[in-house]
Amino acid sequence: MSYFKLIMEKLKGRLSNVTCPVCHETSNQLTTKISQNLVLICPHCRALFVIQKE
Numbered sequence: 870m871s872y873f874k875l876i877m878e879k880l881k882g883r884l885s886n887v888t889c890p891v892c893h894e895t896s897n898q899l900t901t902k903i904s905q906n907l908v909l910i911c912p913h914c915r916a917l918f919v920i921q922k923e
């Protein structure tokens with residue numbers, strides 16, 4: 870397995886696809902931030918939002 874593939878798989882495990890509640894665009898955010906209920910920034914509209922886990 871190449872280093873590149875290893876890095877990509879590590880990144881995939883740490884990023885989560887979330888939908889912005891303001892503009893409804895999706896973006897990749899750190900899973901750790903989401904699980905800690907930290908404020909995320911939408912890269913599309915710059916809105917600040919928190920993902921509530923169900």
Ligand SMILES: [Zn+2]
Nearest residue numbers: 889892911914
């Ligand atoms: Zn947005």
